[in-house]
Amino acid sequence: MYNINILSNQIKNAEYRLKLYQWKYFINGNIENLIKEKKKTLINFNNERILIFVKEKKENEVNKINKIRYDYIYRFLLNYNGNIEKIIELENLSDYLIKNRKILDKKILEKKYKELILLRNAFARSIGFNNYLEYKYFVFGINNSDVDNNIKFFSNNYIKNINYLSYKECVEKLKKYTENILKKNKQLNYILKFLDKINFRLKNIKLNIKQSEHKKSAGSTIDLSIPKKILLNINLNDGIGYFLIFMHEIGHALYFSNIRQKYYEIKKTLNSIFDEGIALFFEKITVSKDFMTNILELDYISCDEIFYLKNNLLLTCVLFENDIYSERLNDNLDEVWGKYASKYYVNELSHWSKEHFFFSEPGYHYPYLLGSFLADSLSTYFKKNNISLISKEMGQFLNNKIFKKGSLLNQNDFFNEILFLR
């Protein structure tokens, strides 16, 4: 049986092996050999180890391993020689908070969260970053120096004053309207019908469908890459809430399975904005006129508001994290949160302790926010060019403009081409 510790040792060995080949490359300049070796090493992890956990349906383990693998590769790239015990302490504390944040006393949660931030920042500094957010932005393929300007731009141009009540009304209206249509036994058929129209197949994608009443983990997509394999976990249940998650994960899965990048390159320049942007675009397609009338065969009712307030929440999260990772940790977190939450009208929608990315994936709100704007811009682009959101032309655009260039697509070129059009 494999467990996390054994695996983590194996990864360490592989890291050493990769280092060796890196040196050989410096000497003989043979890049082909280096890539072959990197691939071989990574295939080892996937085929022999990770797939065992997949077979046993231990999704948590798979996620954990991916995280370890991912971090090790980064440390390798960055020539990291840090203190492994500290990393384990960091991982344990974040695991603990992910599992217990809902039942912990607020004061204790705040204290532990601040401890976690200090550990994360110490790790980031040991590999040459100013703080952990900066390191994560690097991992997400984001240029750190763009962050402040982009936030300013988006908060000035896109944030809307939407009150919580109209958001809630809109969600309720949509729920009621689609109640009888979006039963769990019909959802996969709608998705297949949609994919057929945009000319995509679920090749390389393994659907792992569960049906549990627990909302806990409603869906996730894991890229196992070599051999190209995507695992899509979905908790199938009645209602538009679950269907939106299903469509979102399908977006991730198509992105992963169609980008023309090799595993190693993907991990090196993973572009979370595009990855998340496509997932959010698929979510938005679900409530579009094209989808409602053609796929669900319903009369269209407009409910775009449901996404506006979420953008405000994402922006609040980004600003909150930027503040606290700069180690203004003497501040009361409720006050830091409240400052932004009231400015962007999300006081009633959420609270920092409810946002799981703060604990599980710091820094992720930023690519999420930009992904959301990317998704909006895609919708606008298709509308302006009279392209239906459920047509082969739309699929072709995704395939040629986004997937073909994969994660290496130049962010600025792409933004110039289609962003800010609305």
Ligand SMILES: [Zn+2]
């Ligand atoms: Zn997502």
